[in-house]
Amino acid sequence: MKKLQIFLIAIYVFLSFNGFSQTTRIPLSEKSVVKDSTGLVYTYENWSSLIKTGEYKLVKSKMGNDEYLIIGRENVNDNENKQIYRGNSANFVGKKIKFPYMTDLQGRDYWNDILKDKVVVLNFWFVKCAPxxxxxxxxxxxxxxxxxxxxxxFLAVCLDNGGMISEFMKTTPFVYKQVPSGIEIARKFNIAGYPTNLIIDKGVVKYGTTGFTKANIQKAEEILNQCL
Known part of the structure; x- marks a missing residue:
């Protein structure tokens, strides 16, 4: 009987330790690799901030021992936008969109009632993105x-925080109104590649492109002229 008790205690200790190990494997350091479904690697500051909101979770990736996938918990209020955005900016054209609430580095606020009657030139980017x-x-x-x-x-939604944007712009000025920490906004638009540029006229997407070529910007200007 005593041997059985010792055996059961040993099993309990093993299972408790194993459960603790599984729990502590969730990354809590900058060394962990965290990506979204598009393969974009998030900085420690970005993904840890998102986890704290309670709207995201990390799941173990099959690609490595210290690699995780960040998954957003679906928001019912996002359904209207999600049925429009399919990750390919070309699919946006002709669709009517609803702008989320945004705040730029100077503290100016933008939301749908403010932007719905404007021509909005919208850019999605991040500091370490070469294109x-x-x-x-x-x-x-x-x-x-x-x-x-x-x-x-002109709005630029950046995945990085205000400090990183300001440091970046010491050497590379970017004169669009900068919306920092825009991961949540990019998620609502289901942005799948960077840079992505959209031209939206009175709530309707007139032009969308992902990736950089001079021809893309020339076409954007052509479409912008047509909207004015």
């Missing part, structure tokens, strides 16, 4: 050509 950086000079030129138009709004 994002390559297109910035051309985007700046586009901004300066049309920035005095009261009905045109």
């Amino acid at each position: 994002c950086k390559a297109e910035i000079p051309l985007l700046n030129e586009l901004y300066w050509k049309y920035s005095e138009r009261e009905n045109v709004v």
